[in-house]
Amino acid sequence: MNTSFPLRKFISPEFVFGVGARKLIARYVKNLSAQKILLVTDPGVIAAGWAPEAAAALEAEGISCATFARVSSNPRDSEIMDGARMFREEQCDMLVAVGGGSPMDCAKGIGIVVSNGQHILGYEGVDRISLPCPPLICIPTTAGSSADVSQFAIINATDERRKIAIISKSLVPDAALIDPETLTTLSPELTAHTGMDALVHAIEAYVSTVSSPITDLFALETIRLIGANLLAAAMNPSDIELRGRTMLASLDAGIAFSNASLGAVHAMAHSLGGLLDLPHGECNALLLCVVIDYNFDTVPERYRDIADALGIDTKHLSDGSVRQKLIDTVLKLNADLGIPDRLSVIGVRAASIPLLAANALKDPCMATNPRIPTTDEIESLYDKLL
Amino acid sequence: MTNSSDPKFRDAELRDRIAGLGEQSIRKSYYPELQQRIADLERYRMLLEQSSDIILLLSVPSGQILECNESACRDLGYSRDTLCALTLFTLMTPSAAEHAARLFADAQKGALKRETFAGTFTTAGGGSFPIELSLKIVNLDQSLFAVADARNIEERLRAEHDLKVSEERYRSLFEESRDAIYMSLPNGDFIDINQAGIEMLGYRSKDEVLQLNMERDIYADPTARRQAIQRLMNDEYLKDYEVQLRRKNGECLDVLLTSSMMHDEQGCIVGYRGIMHDITGRKKLEQQLLHSQKMEAIGRLTAGIAHDFNNILTAILGYATILELKMTGEGHMKQYVNNIITSSERAAALIKRLLSFSSRRALSRNSLDLNSIVKATADLIVEVIGKDITLEILPAAQPLIINADKSQVEQIIMNLVVNARDAMPQGGTLRIQSEPYLLSDDFIRQHGYGKPGEYALLSVADTGTGMDSEVLQKLFEPFFTTKKVGKGTGLGLSIVYGIMKQHDGFINVESAPGAGATFRLYLPTFKLDDAPATRQASPE
Numbered sequence: 001m002n003t004s005f006p007l008r009k010f011i012s013p014e015f016v017f018g019v020g021a022r023k024l025i026a027r028y029v030k031n032l033s034a035q036k037i038l039l040v041t042d043p044g045v046i047a048a049g050w051a052p053e054a055a056a057a058l059e060a061e062g063i064s065c066a067t068f069a070r071v072s073s074n075p076r077d078s079e080i081m082d083g084a085r086m087f088r089e090e091q092c093d094m095l096v097a098v099g100g101g102s103p104m105d106c107a108k109g110i111g112i113v114v115s116n117g118q119h120i121l122g123y124e125g126v127d128r129i130s131l132p133c134p135p136l137i138c139i140p141t142t143a144g145s146s147a148d149v150s151q152f153a154i155i156n157a158t159d160e161r162r163k164i165a166i167i168s169k170s171l172v173p174d175a176a177l178i179d180p181e182t183l184t185t186l187s188p189e190l191t192a193h194t195g196m197d198a199l200v201h202a203i204e205a206y207v208s209t210v211s212s213p214i215t216d217l218f219a220l221e222t223i224r225l226i227g228a229n230l231l232a233a234a235m236n237p238s239d240i241e242l243r244g245r246t247m248l249a250s251l252d253a254g255i256a257f258s259n260a261s262l263g264a265v266h267a268m269a270h271s272l273g274g275l276l277d278l279p280h281g282e283c284n285a286l287l288l289c290v291v292i293d294y295n296f297d298t299v300p301e302r303y304r305d306i307a308d309a310l311g312i313d314t315k316h317l318s319d320g321s322v323r324q325k326l327i328d329t330v331l332k333l334n335a336d337l338g339i340p341d342r343l344s345v346i347g348v349r350a351a352s353i354p355l356l357a358a359n360a361l362k363d364p365c366m367a368t369n370p371r372i373p374t375t376d377e378i379e380s381l382y383d384k385l386l
Numbered sequence: 387m388t389n390s391s392d393p394k395f396r397d398a399e400l401r402d403r404i405a406g407l408g409e410q411s412i413r414k415s416y417y418p419e420l421q422q423r424i425a426d427l428e429r430y431r432m433l434l435e436q437s438s439d440i441i442l443l444l445s446v447p448s449g450q451i452l453e454c455n456e457s458a459c460r461d462l463g464y465s466r467d468t469l470c471a472l473t474l475f476t477l478m479t480p481s482a483a484e485h486a487a488r489l490f491a492d493a494q495k496g497a498l499k500r501e502t503f504a505g506t507f508t509t510a511g512g513g514s515f516p517i518e519l520s521l522k523i524v525n526l527d528q529s530l531f532a533v534a535d536a537r538n539i540e541e542r543l544r545a546e547h548d549l550k551v552s553e554e555r556y557r558s559l560f561e562e563s564r565d566a567i568y569m570s571l572p573n574g575d576f577i578d579i580n581q582a583g584i585e586m587l588g589y590r591s592k593d594e595v596l597q598l599n600m601e602r603d604i605y606a607d608p609t610a611r612r613q614a615i616q617r618l619m620n621d622e623y624l625k626d627y628e629v630q631l632r633r634k635n636g637e638c639l640d641v642l643l644t645s646s647m648m649h650d651e652q653g654c655i656v657g658y659r660g661i662m663h664d665i666t667g668r669k670k671l672e673q674q675l676l677h678s679q680k681m682e683a684i685g686r687l688t689a690g691i692a693h694d695f696n697n698i699l700t701a702i703l704g705y706a707t708i709l710e711l712k713m714t715g716e717g718h719m720k721q722y723v724n725n726i727i728t729s730s731e732r733a734a735a736l737i738k739r740l741l742s743f744s745s746r747r748a749l750s751r752n753s754l755d756l757n758s759i760v761k762a763t764a765d766l767i768v769e770v771i772g773k774d775i776t777l778e779i780l781p782a783a784q785p786l787i788i789n790a791d792k793s794q795v796e797q798i799i800m801n802l803v804v805n806a807r808d809a810m811p812q813g814g815t816l817r818i819q820s821e822p823y824l825l826s827d828d829f830i831r832q833h834g835y836g837k838p839g840e841y842a843l844l845s846v847a848d849t850g851t852g853m854d855s856e857v858l859q860k861l862f863e864p865f866f867t868t869k870k871v872g873k874g875t876g877l878g879l880s881i882v883y884g885i886m887k888q889h890d891g892f893i894n895v896e897s898a899p900g901a902g903a904t905f906r907l908y909l910p911t912f913k914l915d916d917a918p919a920t921r922q923a924s925p926e
Contacts, residue, residue, distance in 0.1 A: 001476075007402075007407055008405060008407075009405060009406035009407055010406075011406060012656055033476075045418050088527070125401070126403045126408065127403055127408045127409075127410035131409075134420075166409075167404065169406065209401060210401050210402075210404055210405035253891075259405070259406065261404045261405070364400075364404060367400050367401060367404055368401060369403055
């Protein structure tokens with residue numbers, strides 16, 4: 001095999017990026033010949049007005065809309081089954097998701113169940129979706145999850161208290177209408193969490209064992225944009241310019257990780273989120289430093305590029321110094337954004353660590369981490385952060 | 387997902403799949419499948435639209451028509467839109483609508499059934515046609531529907547009716563025929579037989595006959611059936627083929643058989659069809675006719691000769707008497723003349739008897755009681771039969787009034803008694819009985835002669851040697867005798883026959899070698915005003 005150019009594929013949905021992109025929703029729905037929409041959103045997005053705005057735009061064009069908003073911050077399997085039932089009862093023929101990662105992943109799950117018929121947990125893993133899902137258009141209202149462009153859906157299996165990952169090309173939405181204006185209602189806390197999520201997406205995609213020159217472009221661009229703009233954006237919520245950059249960063253990160261996949265940070269964060277129902281972005285931000293530390297020696301040149309993208313001058317630094325400077329930069333960014341540096345602060349107990357590690361090792365994101373971890377290693381990584 | 391300690395977790399295959407290079411890692415398209423499904427739908431639509439049955443999709447329990455096919459519109463005379471605004475119930479007669487409504491109500495309680503029943507559909511134009519309706523309840527996405535498949539059965543009903551009428555027509559032809567009609571298996575077992583056949587063979591029921599085998603139980607001579615079949619094989623059919631059958635009571639039956647073979651699809655013989663016409667009565671009648679004609683011819687001949695002879699005898703006797711008168715004294719000559727006269731007189735007496743056979747003699751008839759004639763002759767009979775023969779005289783309890791010539795009746799009795807005596811050289815019993823008799827159609831059918839009415843039956847029965855059938859055939863012919871030459875004239879029974887005929891009576895004989903003989907004489911009776919009206923006709 002040619003090691004310089006192993007086979008790589010690149011997939012991306014049609015997307016419209018820019019101020020006012022969300023207003024194209026009715027046009028897109030009509031072009032897909034849909035007659036009845038299931039609008040998947042959550043109470044926060046309804047309160048912010050984005051979901052009612054989309055519904056009104058659709059109704060104005062004579063397209064009726066049923067709204068499903070019973071979505072938690074980590075979407076649950078039961079919510080997906082409820083949504084699928086509503087889709088059938090309301091005789092919908094298309095899905096529109098308005099919101100962050102949770103409503104968008106929930107909409108993907110509903111699509112799977114509607115056309116494939118079984119319980120959502122039966123589709124865990126890679127390429128398990130045999131029938132195409134109903135059309136899905138996403139209007140993201142956070143800058144981080146990138147579910148609007150990714151082939152991932154992360155669902156909380158509440159009975160098992162773990163998150164399952166469903167990865168399939170069928171989950172790439174038909175179109176994403178990415179409008180920075182939707183971020184203006186985002187709280188500083190969520191801005192911080194989702195922004196750090198985007199950064200972790202980019203870093204993990206860049207060091208992934210299935211990264212490619214194309215995904216590298218998007219990954220490094222994300223890191224530059226986040227490094228330069230996230231803190232400012234969190235501090236100036238209404239600055240549309242800054243919001244636009246973080247939104248762009250999220251889009252780039254989504255394109256990168258959707259094709260290059262992720263690594264240990266996400267595997268461990270999914271485990272945490274499943275067991276303790278913790279905010280996904282916050283977990284990622286917290287875990288990032290220990291995983292950089294763990295992975296660094298396996299792919300030091302990749303981390304050097306990342307450090308460069310974050311504005312660290314690595315030209316005359318040893319690998320060890322680069323590692324330290326990189327970790328310090330991330331820690332400082334977390335601190336500036338108000339993200340805690342200890343898992344114990346957010347409620348994680350030592351007793352949970354063996355189960356957390358076991359679940360993390362089962363997560364498909366772990367498959368593309370540059371270094372192969374053992375259970376003990378994962379446990380010690382969690383342990384370091386207690 | 388497998389555990390990380392398992393090296394497979396890290397294998398290239400999984401990474402490839404994550405990188406979008408697995409076999410299934412391709413974006414799906416609806417298009418080919420949609421195209422396929424649309425093609426399927428078109429084919430199904432063709433199936434529905436081209437069906438000649440009326441097919442409706444109904445909402446349950448309202449019976450609202452949701453979809454219909456082309457046949458429904460055409461046969462019911464509605465446009466598709468109009469039909470889809472109606473319910474199934476409005477198209478049906480009340481009873482059938484009730485049936486469907488009940489099925490729908492059951493379906494709501496969870497009984498998803500299929501039912502087929504007959505009903506009637508009313509068309510837009512007010513006409514109607516009979517249908518066979520199949521209703522199948524289906525549950526689709528938690529909603530109940532019914533698929534109705536209605537078939538116009540007008541043609542079928544008409545055909546069934548025609549077939550029934552035709553069947554009844556042929557059945558009545560079969561059952562009401564006066565001739566026996568039957569079907570049998572090649573081995574002779576009956577398959578079917580009509581009422582006339584059952585009666586002809588003397589059985590009570592069809593079931594009884596169907597237990598029988600023609601060859602074993604019906605043919606008088608079993609080999610005759612095989613001959614008949616052989617003939618049938620040769621000629622393809624049998625027409626008016628005469629066979630003799632046996633009735634249940636053992637009586638023989640002469641029939642004309644017309645028969646043909648029944649074949650299966652391979653051409654093998656699976657049985658025979660036959661029509662049997664009873665000719666027993668006709669045969670008897672023919673024989674009787676033949677006999678009467680013969681007796682008539684003999685009678686005419688006898689009468690003609692007797693008349694001429696009488697004239698000649700008159701001349702002989704006349705001249706012989708003149709000759710006797712002209713002769714004087716005694717002598718041989720006179721003796722000769724006397725012999726001529728005596729012989730002539732004997733010849734005249736013989737001729738007299740011949741004339742009584744040929745019924746040419748004038749009768750002097752009076753109303754007589756047969757009983758008293760029988761009683762009156764008793765003394766004479768005792769003298770004639772001698773001591774070795776026992777005489778039993780059994781006169782009827784009531785008078786039997788006949789209109790007859792007394793001397794003739796006495797002669798009948800005496801002639802029969804003489805024959806009886808001669809038949810019992812070793813002695814025996816002679817029984818003379820008189821009784822009333824009601825002659826019925828059965829008698830006529832059985833014997834081939836007779837006239838219905840009330841009769842006096844006189845029987846003369848002996849226990850003598852009896853006669854075979856050959857003798858019985860010629861019994862009443864003149865000059866037929868079984869006695870030694872010189873012992874009998876052969877005129878006795880022919881005279882009896884002639885007298886009976888002259889009295890509008892009948893005579894028959896029952897005899898077999900060694901079994902004696904019984905002569906039965908039937909003379910018409912008539913009521914005198916003073917005769918008891920309660921005289922009963924006793925059955926045979």
